[in-house]
Amino acid sequence: MAPDAVPRLRLSSPEINRVLGGGLVPGSLTLIAGDPGIGKSTLLLRLAADVSGSDGNTLYVCGEESASQIKMRADRLGISGDGLYVLPSTDLDHVLRCLEETKPSLAVVDSIQTLYDQTLASGAGTIAQVRECTRRLIAWAKEHGVPMVLSGHVTKGGDIAGPRVLEHMVDAVLYMEGDPISSWRLLRAVKNRFGSTNEVGVLEMTGRGLIDVEDPSRAFLSERRDNAIGSVIVATMEGTRPLLAEIQALTTPSSLPTPRRVATGLDLNRLLLVCAVLTRRVGMRLADQDIVVNVAGGLRISEPAADLGLALALASSVRNAPVEGSAAAVGEVGLSGEVRRVPQIGRRVQEVGRLGVQRCLVPGSAMDECRDVDDVQPIPVETLAEAIQICVPRGKRAQPAVF
Numbered sequence: 361m362a363p364d365a366v367p368r369l370r371l372s373s374p375e376i377n378r379v380l381g382g383g384l385v386p387g388s389l390t391l392i393a394g395d396p397g398i399g400k401s402t403l404l405l406r407l408a409a410d411v412s413g414s415d416g417n418t419l420y421v422c423g424e425e426s427a428s429q430i431k432m433r434a435d436r437l438g439i440s441g442d443g444l445y446v447l448p449s450t451d452l453d454h455v456l457r458c459l460e461e462t463k464p465s466l467a468v469v470d471s472i473q474t475l476y477d478q479t480l481a482s483g484a485g486t487i488a489q490v491r492e493c494t495r496r497l498i499a500w501a502k503e504h505g506v507p508m509v510l511s512g513h514v515t516k517g518g519d520i521a522g523p524r525v526l527e528h529m530v531d532a533v534l535y536m537e538g539d540p541i542s543s544w545r546l547l548r549a550v551k552n553r554f555g556s557t558n559e560v561g562v563l564e565m566t567g568r569g570l571i572d573v574e575d576p577s578r579a580f581l582s583e584r585r586d587n588a589i590g591s592v593i594v595a596t597m598e599g600t601r602p603l604l605a606e607i608q609a610l611t612t613p614s615s616l617p618t619p620r621r622v623a624t625g626l627d628l629n630r631l632l633l634v635c636a637v638l639t640r641r642v643g644m645r646l647a648d649q650d651i652v653v654n655v656a657g658g659l660r661i662s663e664p665a666a667d668l669g670l671a672l673a674l675a676s677s678v679r680n681a682p683v684e685g686s687a688a689a690v691g692e693v694g695l696s697g698e699v700r701r702v703p704q705i706g707r708r709v710q711e712v713g714r715l716g717v718q719r720c721l722v723p724g725s726a727m728d729e730c731r732d733v734d735d736v737q738p739i740p741v742e743t744l745a746e747a748i749q750i751c752v753p754r755g756k757r758a759q760p761a762v763f
């Protein structure tokens with residue numbers, strides 16, 4: 361069946377619906393995975409509250425927290441609790457009996473690692489238990505056509521505990537990501553039998569719970585200062601939509617025999633590649649500099665499309681001059697110093713224009729994709745050296761501040 365032909369339980373959050381492919385599918389199992397403390401329980405409680413009340417009852421199985429803790433959270437999130445049944449239990453048979461009795465419209469299990477099946481000898485959280493509990497929940501959900509949402513912790517190695525055993529069993533896996541010290545949370549579909557994978561929802565953790573971020577690009581750029589040194593706007597693709605982000609770079613003379621390279625939100629290997637190209641193809645002296653780069657707002661960018669922006673942020677810091685005209689940049693940097701095209705350039709540049717940035721550097725080979733963009737001037741560049749000449753020309757070097 362085509363994904364849009366499947367009936368769905370729509371939730372109140374457009375961002376969550378988007379990641380799910382339109383809403384929860386009856387009888388499906390969705391796993392919400394993420395680090396402890398990232399906001400899984402907050403999300404699950406919100407889903408449960410969404411469906412309870414007018415649409416029917418929901419059963420919230422909490423193996424990690426007491427009913428009174430859930431009540432305190434519900435009060436904080438402004439959830440009334442109408443039709444929302446909280447079951448503090450870790451015994452799978454007990455949970456299945458309660459599901460039979462309540463026949464909810466949605467069941468939530470927080471978390472799958474706390475459930476255990478008495479017939480197995482191993483303890484809760486072991487691979488055998490996690491697998492068997494999930495198998496029996498799936499069987500119940502499919503038989504009764506009730507959607508279920510499970511939460512699962514990610515272990516240090518990055519797997520969902522019970523090393524990925526759940527991923528192939530459930531219908532959808534959503535990872536909740538974000539820097540714990542920032543309030544942004546991304547909900548990323550890595551598997552979805554009923555929708556597109558790689559779709560991303562952007563939420564913000566507030567005192568009143570997770571709220572939708574309506575214009576993520578604007579939110580991620582909200583604290584950017586124009587003409588900041590070492591700061592460049594890049595346009596990444598998150599799933600099917602373009603997202604603008606600010607890359608910041610700071611270079612300082614190093615006193616270490618091996619200067620430091622620190623990347624937050626960017627792949628360290630990409631940083632090393634861009635540094636090598638700046639050194640060899642542009643002649644920029646970086647060998648005696650400590651380098652710190654960061655993506656503002658706790659976003660993580662893994663696309664090479666941010667290379668050009670990263671290189672310009674570094675050049676801006678080294679030359680101590682802001683990027684001219686606060687330009688944005690899109691493009692991959694190759695080892696010979698060439699700027700290469702990346703997918704969806706037109707949509708990225710269009711997003712740059714929508715946010716009021718007037719210039720965007722693009723790979724020369726991709727200019728044909730920029731014909732229809734409004735409100736922004738695409739500037740074609742063939743090489744990194746050319747991009748730096750346009751954005752951070754040598755003569756414009758600002759005076760270093762004197763303290």
Ligand SMILES: Nc1ncnc2c1ncn2[C@@H]1O[C@H](COP(=O)(O)OP(=O)(O)O)[C@@H](O)[C@H]1O
Nearest residue numbers: 395396397398399400401402403565566567568
């Ligand atoms: N009183 C509070 N006010 C604001 N935010 C809170 C409060 N209590 C918890 N939080 C937020 O909720 C997060 C914990 O969310 P939770 O849903 O329990 O995570 P998980 O279930 O993934 O471990 C905290 O990191 C914090 O950001």
Ligand SMILES: [Mg+2]
Nearest residue numbers: 400401424470
């Ligand atoms: Mg929790």
